[in-house]
Amino acid sequence: MTKRRSRGDGGLHWDESRQRWIASLTVGYTPAGKRIVKKASGKTKTEAKNKLKDIIRDYEDGLLVSSTGYTVADTVRNWLEFGLSGRDAATVEKCTILANKHIIPSLGAAKLIRLSADDVDRWLAEKAKELSTRTLREVRSILVRAVSRAQARDKVKRNVVLLCEIPKGREGRPSKSLTLDQAEAVLTASEGTSLHAYIVLSLLIGARTEELRALTWDHVDLEGKPDAEPPVPPSIMVWRSVRAGGDTKTEKSRRTLALPKRCVDALLSHRERQAVSRKAAGERWKDRDLVFASAVGTELDAHNVRRAFRKVLKKAGLSEKEWTPREMRHSFVSLMSDSGVPIENISRLVGHSNTRVTETVYRKQLRPMLLEGAEAMDDIFKP
16 A cells, blocks of 8 residues: 655645646645645656655745745735835835836746746846936846845745846936026026026025925025124025925035025015915915915925926027936036035035035036146246
C-alpha cells in the first residue's frame, strides 16, 4: 500500500475526470475559517510531486496563496487608495497620473510574485527614452512604495524594485530667467490685471508661487515704522504656503521680506480692487483674508495662476508656452546676481537652507564670473 504523506507535506491524488495527478497543500484559513488550498496538476505523478515541492517551498518562504493572482496593477492601486492617507490632494493627483500613465500600462498585468529585477530594469530603460531623470525617479519611487506595502502584507517575499538603479533619462526642460527688458515688459503688461501684484511680488522679492497663494493680509505691512530707530520698512511675512499643513518648504523659507516701493504700490492698488470684488460677490464672498484670491475670496490654485500668467505673457509679446510662473523667481535670482548681490544674500532672500541649494538649482541664473581674485591680482601685480 502507498504510505500516507505526513501532515504539512500536502497531498497527491489522481483525478479521473481530468486524467491528471493533482497536488494540493493547505496554506491557511480565511477569516471565516474556510480552508485555503493551493493546487497544481501534472500528467505524471512525478511532475505533480515536483510542483507540490514548489508549492511547499513558496509557502515556507511566506508566499501565500492569495498572492498568486495579485498583479502589479492591484499592488499600485492598493497603494494609491490606502497608502497616501494624509497627503496633499495635489500629491495624490500627481501620483495617480504617473501610475496610470507609466506603471500600470507597462507592468500592471504581471503577477507580483513573478515580477523580477530584470523586468523592472527593462521597464526603466524603456521609460528613460521618454521621461526625464526626475520623473523616472518619481515613478520608480511609486513602485517601490507600492511593493513595500504589499511586502508588509505578505503578498510578496521581497521588493525587487529596490535592486534596480535609475537610468539617466531625457534632459528636462531647462529653467530660464527673464532679462531686465523682458521683466519690465511683463510688469507693464500685467498692469490693470488681477495678477499684477502677484507678478510684481514674484519678480521683485522672489517669493515662491505657493507662498504667495497662501499669503494673508495680516502678514502684510504696507506702512512700516518710518519714525522708529532704525526705521522699519514695509514688509511681508512669508510664514505659510499651500503645502500640506501650511508649512513653508524649509525652515529657512519662513522669512520676513522688506518690500520695494513698487510692491507697496501694487499691493495698495490690489487691495482696492479686491474690495470692489468683495462688494460685488456679496454673500458669496468667503472671507479668508487671502491677499490673492478668486472672485469669491477662495484660494487660487496653480491652474488659475498659470492661465492668467499666459494672458500677460501674450500681451507682453512673449511665448506663453515657453515660460511658467516659477521662472519669475528664477528671474529674481538672475537680476539680483547681475546687480552684484552676493550669493549668501540671495540665498537668504529666496529662503534656501544654504547657498549650495541656490548654486545647484539656480546655477544658470547666477553670474558665472568671480571677479574678486582678478581685481586683487591687478592691484598686486600692476601692469
